[in-house]
Amino acid sequence: MKNSVNELVNRVIQGDKKAIARAITIVESLSDDALEILEKIEKYTGKAHIIGLTGPPGVGKSTLIDRLIRRYRKMGKKVAVIAVDPTSPYTGGALLGDRIRMQRHATDEGVFIRSLATRGSIGALSRATIQVAKVLEAAGYDPIIIETVGAGQADIDIIGSAHTIILVLMPSLGDDIQALKAGILEAADIIVINKSDLPQAEAYKRMLEVALSEDIDHKKIVMTEAIVGKGIEDLIKTIEEHKKTLYESGEIERRKREMLLREISGLIEITILRSLMRKVEREIIEKSSSGLYKTIKEELKKIKKIIEK
Template sequence: MLDGLIERMLTGDKRATARLITLVENDEEKAREIISKIYPHTGNAYIVGITGPPGAGKSTLLDKLIRVAREEGKVVGVIAIDPTSPFTGGALLGDRIRMQRHSTDPGVFIRSMATRGSLGGLAKATADAIKVLDAYGCDVIFVETVGVGQIEIDIVKTADTVVLVTVPGLGDDIQAIKAGLMEIADVFVINKADKEGADATYFELNMMLDLEKERWERRGWRPRIVETVATTMRGIRDLWNAISEHREFLERSGEIERKRQFRAEEEVKTIVSGRISRIVGEKLGEEEISSLIGMVVRREIDPYSAADRILEKALGVKV
């Protein structure tokens, strides 16, 4: 079954591709088998993360970016991370309504995924879904995060270029950037730039970049600031050009290899961590773990010693 689905996916079958993404979302063992089989076909897509607070217009902006990318003949993949439905466990919004005009385009594949409780604005299976779309033949894959502000940092572990979308008049916007997003953004977008306060937002971002001048000089890339009005296409081509410019910088400087090595390292660590958690659960069981936790609460044992005992019993090695 899997071999047939993979063969169809590699020839551009959308239904097979959708089925494979569902499998990597829901079945860890099948995900392992799928990724093992398709991995030699990956590594060709460029991944762009679109992040920022709710209400910034990320979906509308992405809808227009898809249009520009398609005009250049790019095959486009989109993974839109949505909140989880409390009833079905699926993506709350489903495939984004604003992007549905592209659903009949054979050169565009759009998929919504639920966070299922994972933090960082990304679903746990995002990395595997990206690999499926990469093998499917996408030239560029956009990953739109759920939009939860200050915990969107995980996008840096996924994307080659990170686009941070903000809007004028959003009170905690710059505060959120100071909290860590400033360090991961490669391109800043001031969307809805026809609103009052756009100039002030531009000034604040520029000033903050000036304060971090030494960092950008070490990196060799000062993040670009692009003003857009997504509903009218204003600034969209400038944004696409800024993304392309950043890609050229990464490839020219060799930074893209460093980024992808970092991404692979983080992915392997995540897989190892998940496997260890499962082994611990299988070897000890909830009752024994709860007993050790109770000892920590009663101050009979410290947390580090409790963790050592759990790992020693689960893995059979002295830690």
């Protein structure tokens, strides 16, 4: 398999879309081949800007991303989107399709869109999100946009997966602001109020500013109307300004360390889980379910001993 992995990696670096898709599928599995691929592409990673974009359903995230893609392409950039979707309980695959939302870009060689299933991960992100972003970066995509499902405290884990975090909201009665206050609202670097043509948009912006009164100097609020492309230039300018600030302040290094720790955590989690599940499955086949918890307890003790060494 080693030669085929080498060949696959070479094709990924050349930007071959079929090879990229194949590499992502392998990397999602977090198998030995996945680790081999990640090892070989490591020297091609570490420079792309990763944007995390989250928000409640119905606020226009996909429309906003569609507009960002168009603008970035006009700037000559290759853009990748990782759309993290809920997992189907039957197939383990993503319920939302990557081409259902943004079909117009399917034939553009400078755009790659991929849906990832959360696969039972805690929070809103797939365990393999960061590794998939590395494959896309090795293929020359920059920026890489990660769109997460839902909003609220569950999406707080986007913090460890992106350099710039964007929260997309839309004008409402404001009840959702308090719900967000304890989580992603503080974590967001940029807050987008989409559908800003609605009559209550300015009032909603003022409510946000009050909610963020202690931290307003470190947040940027951008008004957009994604359906017609209004405010997209301003949003891209704000993203670039935040990127510049990250590098000038040294904050980018802290965020990169955070992302690395999250990646390592995910790899350890899945390795331990798979090992334990194999043992438990054998135990169930051999002894039915009797002694199941004893087996789990013994296996966890072994894992703890290995870790403590």
